[in-house]
Amino acid sequence: MKTFKDTEFAYIREKTGFSVKEVSELLGKSERTIYRWEKGESLPDENLLRELKSIYNVRSGRQPDNDFNFRFIDLFAGIGGLRKAFESIGGKCVFTSEWDLACRKTYQANYNCDHPINGDIRDVDLDNMPQYDVLVAGFPCQPFSIAGVSKKKSLGRPHGFHDATQGTLFFDVAQMIERHRPKAFLLENVKNLVSHDKGNTFKVIMATLKEELGYHVDFRVIDAKHFVPQHRERIFIVGFRDDVGFAFDNMKLPQSGPKLGSILHKEDGSEAPESPYTEAPEGRVADKYTLSDRLWEYLQNYAEKHRAKGNGFGYGLFGPDDVARTLSARYYKDGSEILIRQEGKNPRRLTPRECARLMGFDKTGHKPFVIPVSDTQSYKQFGNSVAVPVVEAVASHMLPYIFKAMRATKDADQVQMLFEKVEAYV
The missing domain is CATH 3.90.120.10 (DNA Methylase, subunit A, domain 2)
Structure with a gap:
């Protein structure tokens, strides 16, 4: 029998930083089962071990060791900052929407797009989109007009986000979430979204996501200075269709970040010249x-x-x-x-x-x-764009819960299949 610290499962669990209790909650197994796996008294479930390995690889800065962990769509894609981050945790992008032609040129030059880049999100045919697990979007901030909603409610007429957000680009995101019910989403915006239009915009967004669409939602404002030499505060809103226990409060940020010297051209010959930005022979920044x-x-x-x-x-x-x-x-x-x-x-x-x-x-x-x-x-x-390392950190924090959400869906599908088989014999 292997000793406690010598099992692969124990090693990977410790490297991910999870406690036995946290792993048992994430994997849906009792603590007793986790201890048995760690001591080598029984073999861990192969699929769950693969999940833990993927989390370990992501948190170690390694590439995921399988084709992909989940499918996601990239809305208001810009030059692909969100895509870059979610690919780093083993996500496969199956749909992209970006209306700006110059951004699309940069996007296509950097990503292996095995699907066409769609233009205006308002022109997307919701019925003919590929299946996906996670929706990511850096949607523009727009004010909402909620005049008449209270009156409609008092008269018993239909109301909600279809009225409150109609005509805004958030409305199109909400429609996609309503239609396809993805397992999770990440929405990114400027910090001022919280105070925009005297707080009304954020209030409507949160009410839509939680009350209208029924998602479990948490948000956090993060300053990119923890990851890059730039003060850049952005809000990240994460939602899960099922209550998988996701929360931002246990997401740890680096205590100190890099300085500008880490991103500036060296100009001493140690960095190869790159025209038109730097010039030979020493790679000095061009005079322009x-x-x-x-x-x-x-x-x-x-x-x-x-x-x-x-x-x-x-x-x-x-x-x-x-x-x-x-x-x-x-x-x-x-x-x-x-x-x-x-x-x-x-x-x-x-x-x-x-x-x-x-x-x-x-x-x-x-x-x-x-x-x-x-x-x-x-x-x-x-x-x-987004500061990619910030989104990578958020995506890494989401990954265990994405696995948990996908497992919950798979279990529900298996129960439904079993129910249908039993029904067929009745």
Whole structure:
């Protein structure tokens, strides 16, 4: 008989960071059974061991060791930040929707799309979508008009999200959830979603997801500074169709994150030149990213003008030991929110390659993210995107519960099949 610490199951369980109690709840087995598996007194269920291995691989930064763990759809896909994160936990993207042509060009250059990219989500035929387990969407924030809902309710007329969110893009997401009943979803938005339209927008969204659609929902605002050198607060809303025990409160974040020096071009010859961003022979940043005297003077005068009025408006000047402000879609205009100090000359903008690193699309040891569009378009795309490592952390936290939700569905399907067989003999 193997000793307690020598079994594969015990080793993997400890490496995932789960306690015996947590594993028993996630896998739907008694603690006594888990202890027997750990001591080698009985063999673990093969499928459950595979789930635990997948979780271990994801949390160790390894690629999943099987084809895919679940299917998901990518709505308001942008340049695929959510897709990149969910593929990292073994998800297979089976449907994509993105209306912007420039984003679609970047998306197709970076992902192996075995399906066409759909355009406007409002034109999607809900009846002819592939089967999927998880819905992910970074939907735009829009105000809702709920005038008349109370009156309709008092008159006994139909109401709810079909009235409250009609005409908004969230309505289309809610329709998909209502029609297909995915096992889980992840919705991402700006932090201000909570206070948007005096809190009405968020109130309607949560009521729709919980009360109208019947999902178990939790949310959390996360600052990307824990993962990348950038202050970027975004809200993540996670819902599960079944109560699998998911909660954000036990999701741990790194205590400290990287600094800007980790994403800036080295400029000392240790990094291969990449035209048009850096130039041979030493890989120095191209001059076009340095602010002109006129623009630099304008930004300084603008900042001084507002400083005199007691306002905080102005440029942000940073060095390699700093954490930057939020990269926005307007960065292409003047780069003022994140300017990099340069010795003996005006500051410069980040290059698009540095933006790819700042947003976590580029990782050491991985193939660089393909940037097939102009600087202007790439700044817009990265500024509108998600910080990939943040979503990877959220997705990793979701994975055990996705497995649990899929297992619950499989068990329910087996019970239904058994019931139908019994019925056939009655």
